Amino acid sequence: MTTSSTTKTRPVNDSFALEVLEGLNGTPRTISPAFFYDAKGSVLFDEITRQPEYYQARTERGILDSIRSDLAAHLQGPIELVEFGAGSAEKTETLLEALDVATYRPVDVSASALEGAARRLGSRFPGIAIDTVVQDYHNPVELGPVPKGQSRVAFFPGSTVGNFHPSEAAKFLGRVARMLGKGGALVLGVDLVKDPDVLHAAYNDAAGVTAEFNLNALRHVNARTDAGFDVNTWKHYSFFNPMASRIEMHLVCTEAQDVRLAGQTLHFDRFDSIWTESSYKYTPQTMGELARAAGFTVETVWMDERKWFGVMLLRAIA
Ligand SMILES: C[S@@+](CC[C@H](N)C(=O)[O-])C[C@H]1O[C@@H](n2cnc3c(N)ncnc32)[C@H](O)[C@@H]1O
Structure with missing residues (x-):
């Protein structure tokens, strides 16, 4: 697991960075599930499919x-x-x-x-x-x-x-x-x-592969933009919401931090979260x-x- 704190300069008109910024400025804060999938995210997804719970x-x-x-x-x-x-x-x-x-x-x-x-x-x-x-x-x-x-x-x-x-x-x-x-x-x-327990287990595998996959969204954003999320201080949190008939996957911040992205500073308080995926059933x-x-x-x-x-x-x- 790596934490990126290096300073990278990327143009502010980078459409990826701007899309990420738009999601993080929204209410609730979001990152598109498409952003799980850099090369590592694709490998992690295949690993998820081999987990006994999935x-x-x-x-x-x-x-x-x-x-x-x-x-x-x-x-x-x-x-x-x-x-x-x-x-x-x-x-x-x-x-x-x-x-x-x-x-x-x-x-x-x-x-x-x-x-x-x-x-x-x-x-x-x-x-x-x-x-x-x-x-x-x-x-x-x-x-x-x-x-x-x-x-x-x-x-x-x-x-x-x-x-x-x-x-x-x-x-x-x-x-x-x-x-x-x-x-x-x-x-x-x-x-x-x-059964919600079956669904819950599928998105919270014991080996922690889904957690790594979820955290990979932040690593992917760090790699492609000037952002420096301290990935080790974020936590995978996923559950079934029966009223909306969907799994919700979130990343929860465990230590307050400021993240610079495309010329803007985003502040995350402890226990703020980013909604990374829904999976409707x-x-x-x-x-x-x-x-x-x-x-x-x-x-x-x-x-x-x-x-x-x-x-x-x-x-x-x-
Ligand atoms: C849940 S995986 C399914 C992979 C495979 N089809 C399977 O059934 O195992 C979702 C796939 O959709 C791709 N994907 C996610 N968002 C996408 C988007 N907005 N446009 C194109 N592909 C996307 C991902 O890269 C990933 O390969």
Whole structure:
């Protein structure tokens, strides 16, 4: 663990620094969850998925493995597969094996994660054209035309949709529906509401990997701006808020400090906090309503035996 206290000079018009500053000046103070993901953040996320408490990745992978032939029956090729927030694209292997995919376009803010994924998948699936897209999907993603003779299918696993506020999720899904066009399919992974103790444990693993991942947001900000957060004095705090049906992840300051960022001094009192992530939990019904409002119909919902996770096949209406 490193604490950055070095003085780095960065131009104040650095858009990353300005975005961080805007979030830290808000009420509540926030840092976008996209800022967890520098190269180290992407590695830490993959480590989280291997923690015994983090059932999501294993469960979603199990569902995808069990529905290979169903997916192939619903999604005929040749396909251009566009994946949002692909990261290391481990689960994508199941889709690339099961479907007739001609082109794979993973979209992510983490260039290092995409490079690693493209190298691995390129050697495993030499017949598939891989085109990585380093973009922030909060903005419209520029993909260009669908390759001739292929139909576009979108994949958004990992319940990353839960990181959007539901109203933002509806807007994002609306953009995906328009990008797909009438009849286009989205395969969406959704973490479902369940016993709060199970949820709490998943975001508070005993090995402390989620805590490191959360603190990495401050390290990432220190590395890319002139900020000097004393990372060792911040604490991971995460809990399930049943009224809002979401996990909230916060960083709590344990020692008062002033942090200079992009020409401004930010003061943090002891026990001030920064909200770094929400992870909304849905039922198939609540996500179905949201998807319909965004311009999809729900074709199928597959769940594991415990009904902890859902994989939904959505079709764009217009
Ligand atoms: C929860 S992880 C899921 C990774 C992988 N899809 C999985 O299911 O294991 C979220 C992924 O979305 C990416 N991501 C987060 N915010 C993003 C944004 N605003 N634009 C593009 N990618 C983003 C992260 O880099 C990360 O790879």
